[in-house]
Amino acid sequence: MNIKKLTLLFGLFMTSLIQSQNVFASDNVSAAINDGFANATGWFVSFIFAPIPGTTFPWIVTWLVIGAVVFTLYFKFIQFRAIKHAVDLVKGDYSDPNNAGEVSHFQALTTALSGTVGLGNIAGVAVAIGIGGPGATFWMILAGLFGMASKFTECTLGVKYRNENVDGTVSGGPMYYISKGFAEKGLPGAGGKIMAVLFAVFCVLSSFGAGNMFQVNQAHAQISNIVGSYPGWITGVIFAVIIFVVIVGGIKSIARVSEKVVPFMAILYVAAALVIIGVNADKIGWAFSQIFQGAFTGLGVSGGIVGALIQGFKRSAFSNEAGVGSAAIAHSAVMTNEPITEGLVSLLEPFIDTVIICTMTALVIIISGQLMIDADTGLYIIENGHILTADGSSGVALTSAAFGQTITWFPYLLAVAVVLFAFSTMLSWSYYGLKAWTYLFGEGKKTEMSYKILYCLLVVVGGAASLGAVIDFSDAAMFAMAIINITALYILMPIVKKELNNYMSRLQLGKIKKFVKEGDSSPLPAKEQLS
Helix, strand or coil: CCCCHHHHHHHHHHHHHHHHHHEEECCCHHHHHHHHHHHHHHHHHHCCCCECCCCCEEEEHHHHHHHHHHHHHHHHCCCHHHHHHHHHHHHHHHHHHHHHCCCHHHHHHHHHHHHCCCHHHHHHHHHHHHHHHCCCHHHHHHHHHHHHHHHHHHHHHHHHHCCEECCCEEEECCCHHHHHHHHHHCCCCCHHHHHHHHHHHHHHHHHHHHHHHHHHHHHHHHHHEEEEECEEEEEEEHHHHHHHHHHCCCHHHHHHHHHHHHHHHHHHHHHHHHEEEEEHHHHHHHHHHHHHHHHHHHEEEEEEEEHHHHHHHHHHHHHHHCCCCCHHHHCEEECCCCCCHHHHHCEEEHHHHCCCCCCCCHHHHHHCECCCCCCCCCCCEECCCCCEEEECCCCCHHHHHHCCCCCCCCCCCCCCHHHHHHHHHHHHHHHHHHHHHHHHCCCCHHHHHHHHHHHHHHHHHHHHHCCCCHHHHHHHHHHHHHHHHHHHHHHHHHHHHHHHHHHHHHHHHHCCCCCCCCCCCCCCCCCCCCC
């Protein structure tokens, strides 16, 4: 696309943005859309998040956790056996730039991470602890460790069954490995095609809501808390313009931004948390005792042990999206001829997202003293099923208060992290939705541009209006992706096991060598013991 056409397109895009904000900023329009969606889709949302009869445990979380445990056992705890090799792959030790694909292992990892590391790590953890107590942290970590195997399985398949287009771009993800993998196994073609189409439809819907409107809406709320109230459409337009400039360049452009933003925001957030933990070093032992006691005794929290387990598993599932299938779309773009390598790289995702970042949030909240404890009993004070907090806050406000307890200006730093998290999540989900869109409507520049413009218009909508029912439906659509994806993973996991055994055998024998850049001396063959 030449500069003249791009300038004209950008001008039309900006005009549409300005006009759209006036429509969606109207409370009447927002309420009408919200009510219409609630009436039409309420049954679907209720079904997806319904609890198992006789419990308060959502069946969709059970579905994700059971899948993660099955894959962990089937692949003999691959997330622990191969983690060193996974790190070597991310470092680029085995990366050949001549391989098919568009991005490096590191870029694929950061792009996928930018889709999961977000508001859930900040607000969601606070909600989980506020209901389930510190013990929820233990179950969250455990579920995150199991989820690493789910990521490994889906991302290996994403690379194996991706389409490599004539222009050098690639398209991959569950919609491709379901249709092509089922056909390879001789299963009825219509069944695989229907599942693939349903997955793609749910993915597009998720990209518009959970991956777009919700993110900009929450970013606007956080900015408003710092600078004061102002029209949400302004945030929407600013985000939309920046996002359009990035995503118009495709996955390579998204990856170039993600590989800088994701490490920066993760290091910024974790460093801030470590400072607070360091200042309160004398409370670290007590905090971990609260986590372990809460996990196995409940510490008097509403729901006891079961309450802590439910909240921990829910937060892990909602945070790292292991088993949902979204990350497989980003990982499919990697430059490699070995599908297993990207599966191994991807298992680091839940570890970084849940085990590290979510745990940092949890420790800061516990150590900060924001959770009220009865001086006589030593138990947390419960009111209406929630732990009372020092200032009555919950969600992102609780996390902000916990950060501000030690250093008063840290909430400003948290606001920057929230905005970066929201921005990076929107970038990744724009790509997920795009690949699902082109699967449904065909590859091509016009098809891609139609999605990108629509996506950015909805950014303005998200900033201007709080469409709760629309976003609820989008969340449900995202977890509906997991129903289809995990079903497919059960069917296709023997293929992954065959790929894994073949790759590990060659690695052990030294047939897979570290890549040698021109001018470097030849390294010794890799013989890493992974069992």
